[in-house]
Amino acid sequence: MMKVLDPESTEGRLIRVLPVLPGAFSRNELEFTAGMPTTESTTAVQDVASHQFIFPALGGHSGSPLYSATPKGLAWARILEDLAGNTEALVKDPSGPWGRLLIAAVHRPAVHFTADELESALELAPTSLQQLLEQGDIFFSRDKTVDFAAYCLTGTGRRNAIALDRAWRQMYALLVTQPSSDLPTSGGQEAQSSVPSKLAHSPRSAPAFPLNPDAHIRVRGLARHFQQGGRKGAVVQAVQGIDIDVSRGEILGFLGPNGAGKTTTLRMLTTLLKPTAGHALIAGHDLIKEPREIRRRIGYVAQASGSSPESTVGEELRLQARIYGLPRTSAASRSRELLSQFDLLSLENRLTRTLSGGQRRRLDIALGLVHTPEIIFLDEPTSGLDPQSRMNLWGHIRRMRTEHGMTIFLTTHYLDEVDSLCDRILIMDGGQIIAQGTAESLKAQVxxxxxxxxxxxxxxxxxxxxxxxxxxxxxxxxxxxxxxxxxxxxxxxxxxxxxxxxxxxxxxxxxxxxxxxxxxxxxxxxxxxxxxxx
Missing domain, CATH: 3.30.70.980 (YebC, transcriptional regulation domain)
Incomplete structure (x- = not known):
């Protein structure tokens, strides 16, 4: 199983081409599409089939069997392709030595960590990581604010770690329904040549993932009831005791019809509406007890634009930055950065009331990001936009995750939107979560x-x-x-x-x-x- 976790392995390359193959394909078609010779892939095709990513299809014969991709194979292909195409991921195998180390580091509760802490998390021999952390200056740097040997992830290290952690969690979600023999372990995994052998061949093997099950957003029993027509009116149960977990760096799609309870849920999670019951942890802080800390760490883009029609685009961004406490020079710098990121530089001096629908939504999202949040909540971000503007905005949303490691909670009632953007989907109806999973796993239930x-x-x-x-x-x-x-x-x-x-x-x-x-x-x-x- 370990080889199929690596998008650059022979098995990983075979799996990645499954979505572009016809419903039934031969082994030669699979090998040709993946661009590899038969001698290299014979055993790999057998491995891919044995792990149920493909299965025999009707129409072939013993000399030239046909295969079809399984729903698990198609979902796995998407995970590997996202990881392979991520320019922030210099390391792309979550099960390899560097991958295990980066995932362990990003899950440390504090900003800095020691070599001892990582050795304990990975169950490695004492003193085996000290030299590696000193040498791995691409991913790690010394924390000079403390008087002991502590390290931090660099920006590159954190973005790579988030990408690996997200991919592993998606893989794990697909694997948990498989026999335990299919679950990944580190036994027999060879080290990459650039990594000191003591990490890969430690006398104590690394544990199976996930290393830390804590979610970036964790919701339990969240509910909101409204009273219609005063105290004697009927009680409307807008949200009915829902549970939600969102991993760090995940794009979660919250799908449902109008009136399902999506916006009410979002307003509770963003501290704008007090829950009737239940509790939640957002970015590690309690929803009821620590709303101020949560607001510092999240961005929220509501359905309706909140910008002043008589202000220019630049003025809106600078004002938002100042409200969040940025000094004047930092506010101006951050505003210019967001104008460039969201293709708004040429519109800096335009009044917001003159913007098109797509331009206004890009400004709304930029306003939600001005304080560099860990998590952003997007409520129907493309509602009412034309198809071209919607696809343009999708590209910006993807980059928020791939380039900045952001966790994105997106509500929508557009089917193509969640299918294209989201790692996982929750379906809400009548105030309840009625289904959840990847797009492919949900479709497989039909x-x-x-x-x-x-x-x-x-x-x-x-x-x-x-x-x-x-x-x-x-x-x-x-x-x-x-x-x-x-x-x-x-x-x-x-x-x-x-x-x-x-x-x-x-x-x-x-x-x-x-x-x-x-x-x-x-x-x-x-x-x-x-x-x-x-």
């Missing part, structure tokens, strides 16, 4: 693909009788000259179905296989489509 085949009218009823013979078929329906059914794997069932139709002399006019979407997930869970709410 019972099969939709297979649709169209015929001439006279062939419709015979076709229905033949389709009934297909293994695993259910939810068969007929409408508009076409039959529709659900099957466990559409790409595997289609060749068998076409063979049955061909044997019966029934010609098809058109056919289509639809994979489950997040809207299908919502429809399955609630009995209605989320698209009806848009």
């Amino acid at each position: 019972s099969g693909d939709v297979l649709e085949v169209q015929f001439e009218y006279e062939h419709q009823m015979p076709a229905v009788a033949i389709a009934g013979q297909l293994a695993g078929m259910h939810n068969l329906s007929v409408s508009d000259g076409a039959i529709r059914m659900r099957v466990p794997r559409g790409d595997m069932a289609l060749p068998d179905l076409l063979r049955l139709f061909n044997d019966a002399g029934i010609a098809t006019i058109a056919l289509r296989v639809n994979r489950p979407s997040l809207d299908d997930v919502f429809l399955t869970l609630t009995g209605r489509s989320l698209r009806e709410e848009e």
Whole structure:
């Protein structure tokens, strides 16, 4: 299993190309797409299959078998591709020696740490890390504010550690449903040549991850009730005792229809609304007892713009920075930095009321980042924007995470938004969390693909009788000259179905296989489509 945690390994490169392959593919197609010779990948393909990232598909033969990607394989591919493409990640293997060290360092409760503390966390031999920390000046630096040998992560080290930690947590979420023999350990892992061997070959092996289960946002039993029409009115349970965990550096999508309770939840987590019940820790601080400390560490971008229509873009940013206590020169410098980051430099002297919708939302997010928060809450950030402006804003949101290691809590009712941006999704309806997981794992809960085949009218009823013979078929329906059914794997069932139709002399006019979407997930869970709410 260890090899498939590394996006640059042979196994990792094979997994990363799974999303671009057809529903059924040969080993040669897999190897060619990954750009590697057969001699290099024969064993790797077997390893990828043995860990259930791919499985045999119908249509092949013993000399040239076909494979299909599993939902686990597609989800894993996305994690590896994000890690491989992250320019902040000089180390890309969370299970390797440097990866274990960086993840251990980023989870230390204090800003600085000693070699002894890391050796204890990694269960390494005493004095094995001192020299490494002194030499690893790309990732570590001495903390000169204390009178003992303590170290801090550099900016590069912290960003790399956050990327590795996020990738590992996503992998761990996929692995916990697998047999324990598949869970990663450090036994037998070879050291990278640039790392001192004492770290990789310590007499005491590193523990299985996660090293620290504490979440950046942890919510337990959070609830909010409102009284309608005064004291004698009906009680509305807007949020009903929800539990949420968000890892450091994660982009969490909070999906649900209008009125589901998303904004109420966000207002509670950002200290703007007192909960009726429950508790939460935000960036390590208690929601009820330490709201001021939380506000210092979070940014909040509400649905409605909060900028003054008679102020210029630059004035708004400088004022926000001054409100957060930045000196005048620092406020001006931070404002210019954000103007550049969000492509607003040319608009610095424009009145905010003259901005387009996309420009105004970029300004709103810049205002939420002026004090460099650890966590940012975005409430419907692209609502009402045109498709081009939405995609532009998506790029900025991704960079907030990849370049600055920020934790992002994003509420939306746009399906494509969470599918494209988010590492994990919570679905809320009626004030309750009704499902959570990665996009692929949620889609996998829907019972099969939709297979649709169209015929001439006279062939419709015979076709229905033949389709009934297909293994695993259910939810068969007929409408508009076409039959529709659900099957466990559409790409595997289609060749068998076409063979049955061909044997019966029934010609098809058109056919289509639809994979489950997040809207299908919502429809399955609630009995209605989320698209009806848009």
